[in-house]
Amino acid sequence: MATVNFTGKWMEDHADNKEAMLKKLGMPEEQAAQMVAFNMGIDxxxxxxxxxxxxxxxxxxxICVNKFSIGVPMTPTVPAGAIPMHEMVxxxxxxxxxxxAKATGDNDYIDDTYLEPNGDMKVVQKAGDVTCTTIYKKM
Structure with a gap:
């Protein structure tokens, strides 16, 4: 069982390499540029x-909803326009x-989410040779 609790509404504060990650995950270039233009939230x-x-x-x-349980395989829902991830996570x-979260496939995708000591949520995504780090503030 998890020892930290991620419950809450979070707003993206900033992201490094977001557009490159979205493209690597199969989102069309024009849509990736649109997604970079605003800060996403996560509930x-x-x-x-x-x-x-x-x-x-x-x-x-x-934009999209994913439900999952720790240790149980699932297939993630992705934003409209992105190439669906068929591999199990x-x-x-x-x-x-x-x-x-870990997916095997062409990109060997890994997503690590941490609660930082200052209360921020840090998400580090890796797919192949691309890494994106996003910081979220609790709303």
Whole structure:
């Protein structure tokens, strides 16, 4: 069971290499540029080993929803226009303080989410040779 709780509404503060990551994950160039133009929000419901993550536009419009449980394979929902991820993803707690999602495939995608001591949420995504780090502030 998770020892940290990610529940809350989070707004992207800044991201490094976001457009390159979106392109690497198969999002068309024009749509990737649009996604970079605004800071996304995430609404997380975390109860025990179960999560619901809803990606939001700055005005609260839902982009996509993913529900998963730690240690249970799932196929993620991706924003409209992106190439669907058909590979299975396993999510689990790493060291009692981070959430990890991992997918095997062409890009060997890894997503590590941490709660920082200052209260921020840090997400580090890696796909092939591309890394994107995003900082979210709790709303």
């Amino acid at each position: 997380i419901m975390h109860e025990g080993d179960n999560f619901t993550m809803t990606m939001l536009t700055p005005d609260g419009k839902e 396993m999510s689990y707690v790493e060291g009692g303080k981070a959430l990890r």
